[in-house]
Amino acid sequence: MSLPVEDTRPVADLGLRWKPGFSTLGPAFFTELRPTPLPDPYWVGHSDAVARELGLPSGWRESEGTLAALTGSLPVAGTRPIATVYSGHQFGVWAGQLGDGRAILLGETEGGLEVQLKGAGRTPYSRGGDGRAVLRSSIREFLCSEAMHGLGIPTTRALCVTGSDARVRREELESAAVVTRVAPSFVRFGHFEHFAANQREDELRALADYVIDRYYPECRTTARFNGNAYAAFLEAVSERTAALLAQWQAVGFCHGVMNTDNMSILGLTIDYGPFQFLDGFDPRHICNHSDTQGRYAFNQQPNVAYWNLFCLAQALLPLIGDQEIAVAALESYKTVFPNAFEDRMRAKLGLSAPAEDDRALIEGVLKLMAAEKVDHTIFWRRLSKHMADGNIEPVRDLFLDRAGFDAWMLTFSERHAQSQRAEAAELMLRSNPKFVLRNHLGQQAIEASQQKDHAGVATLLKLLETPFEEHPGADDYAGFPPDWASTIEISCSS
Numbered sequence: 001m002s003l004p005v006e007d008t009r010p011v012a013d014l015g016l017r018w019k020p021g022f023s024t025l026g027p028a029f030f031t032e033l034r035p036t037p038l039p040d041p042y043w044v045g046h047s048d049a050v051a052r053e054l055g056l057p058s059g060w061r062e063s064e065g066t067l068a069a070l071t072g073s074l075p076v077a078g079t080r081p082i083a084t085v086y087s088g089h090q091f092g093v094w095a096g097q098l099g100d101g102r103a104i105l106l107g108e109t110e111g112g113l114e115v116q117l118k119g120a121g122r123t124p125y126s127r128g129g130d131g132r133a134v135l136r137s138s139i140r141e142f143l144c145s146e147a148m149h150g151l152g153i154p155t156t157r158a159l160c161v162t163g164s165d166a167r168v169r170r171e172e173l174e175s176a177a178v179v180t181r182v183a184p185s186f187v188r189f190g191h192f193e194h195f196a197a198n199q200r201e202d203e204l205r206a207l208a209d210y211v212i213d214r215y216y217p218e219c220r221t222t223a224r225f226n227g228n229a230y231a232a233f234l235e236a237v238s239e240r241t242a243a244l245l246a247q248w249q250a251v252g253f254c255h256g257v258m259n260t261d262n263m264s265i266l267g268l269t270i271d272y273g274p275f276q277f278l279d280g281f282d283p284r285h286i287c288n289h290s291d292t293q294g295r296y297a298f299n300q301q302p303n304v305a306y307w308n309l310f311c312l313a314q315a316l317l318p319l320i321g322d323q324e325i326a327v328a329a330l331e332s333y334k335t336v337f338p339n340a341f342e343d344r345m346r347a348k349l350g351l352s353a354p355a356e357d358d359r360a361l362i363e364g365v366l367k368l369m370a371a372e373k374v375d376h377t378i379f380w381r382r383l384s385k386h387m388a389d390g391n392i393e394p395v396r397d398l399f400l401d402r403a404g405f406d407a408w409m410l411t412f413s414e415r416h417a418q419s420q421r422a423e424a425a426e427l428m429l430r431s432n433p434k435f436v437l438r439n440h441l442g443q444q445a446i447e448a449s450q451q452k453d454h455a456g457v458a459t460l461l462k463l464l465e466t467p468f469e470e471h472p473g474a475d476d477y478a479g480f481p482p483d484w485a486s487t488i489e490i491s492c493s494s
């Protein structure tokens with residue numbers, strides 16, 4: 001009889017405790033694998049807030065093996081990494097099987113957070129891709145994840161970006177990086193579509209049960225839809241998605257690739273690719289240069305989300321069992337979205353209670369802004385300041401159509417006749433951010449990082465984590481975009 005051989009391969013202990021999570025679903029849902037090491041890695045940026053949320057010990061970045069573990073060179077003690085399989089509709093067309101082609105899930109912490117390495121090498125779902133992510137897009141994803149969180153918008157989070165001088169080919173050669181992402185779950189609509197399309201009802205049901213039990217337990221006991229838990233689940237996802245879209249539209253966030261494989265089942269913003277915060281307010285803005293038809297234009301996003309929910313409904317149909325019930329479960333999107341959007345816009349206008357003419361007031365100002373592509377973030381912040389200090393000129397100066405602006409302003413002031421100005425100003429200043437991750441700000445930090453100066457990433461992170469605060473001395477980050485900003489081309493290349 002031989003004694004069991006002790007596994008003496010080195011591992012990194014991140015100081016986290018792990019529990020069984022997605023992998024309990026079984027091998028039909030993923031492939032076990034190890035990340036592919038990125039050579040000679042270095043730190044590019046990190047979030048102490050996410051580290052605290054995960055429960056990482058202080059000094060976590062200094063502890064031995066952490067950098068190597070987060071760039072795939074060392075296994076993480078207690079984890080069994082996997083890549084999951086999903087499918088999806090891309091640009092309105094069924095794309096068949098996709099899956100984590102470059103994201104590898106390390107596992108789930110005892111605190112219920114999944115940790116994933118994006119850009120960690122090829123997987124069985126990479127198709128033609130190299131399994132890597134470039135530094136440029138990794139910095140954008142890292143900063144925007146944390147910016148969205150700072151704005152109070154549901155999102156996957158990012159612990160850090162780790163880079164390497166290893167080169168990967170996109171339009172040109174670029175350096176590679178990994179984003180360590182964190183979320184309660186990375187399950188997408190596409191995971192459900194995958195098993196539905198392959199007529200694997202047992203797996204479809206197992207996945208739905210897993211997600212409901214963990215994230216939507218209230219669906220088990222609901223009286224809605226005669227106690228049909230799957231219909232209640234669909235309705236809950238629709239409502240979370242509607243609330244998310246209301247937040248995107250109110251802040252001027254354009255996602256850029258709202259394919260069904262980029263739609264989170266938890267209503268989180270996921271996959272920061274060609275996203276953009278609007279500079280000038282152009283409702284038809286298309287941020288993704290690969291989106292030649294404008295399918296994902298800013299003002300299309302709420303409809304696209306509904307279209308995507310319809311795909312999810314079709315996938316869940318075998319479980320729901322009745323087409324009419326499935327359609328009914330989607331119905332609330334049509335009221336939750338506009339109501340949530342109006343709530344957000346009211347807050348931006350400093351109005352704490354609804355009134356009959358609110359919609360006209362909101363549409364009126366958006367129309368004025370659109371006519372001249374007035375800077376979205378600057379307009380709202382200046383309007384908030386005006387509520388605080390009474391000075392209207394900085395807002396008025398943003399418009400050429402002074403008469404149009406004055407007419408709207410009159411209605412706005414009348415609506416506020418009974419308001420406590422200080423209270424209204426306070427509401428506006430915490431609803432209208434001073435700082436958003438504009439393309440040119442990200443671009444400057446990226447270019448410095450590509451030259452090994454990562455200070456810009458840290459500076460931006462600090463501002464974006466608390467975007468409603470003034471941050472004296474940082475006004476340059478809150479100004480109009482420079483002329484060259486409009487020449488930045490953001491595509492699906494990442």
Ligand SMILES: Nc1ncnc2c1ncn2[C@@H]1O[C@H](COP(=O)(O)OP(=O)(O)OP(=O)(O)O)[C@@H](O)[C@H]1O
Nearest residue numbers: 098099100101102103126129130131132262271272
């Ligand atoms: N460089 C790459 N290597 C391998 N697969 C890739 C690569 N880039 C994208 N993919 C895969 O192509 C599909 C669509 O890509 P998409 O850009 O939506 O996602 P992503 O940015 O890779 O990741 P995520 O949605 O996890 O944020 C996904 O299956 C993705 O894993």
Ligand SMILES: [Mg+2]
Nearest residue numbers: 261262270271
């Ligand atoms: Mg994606």
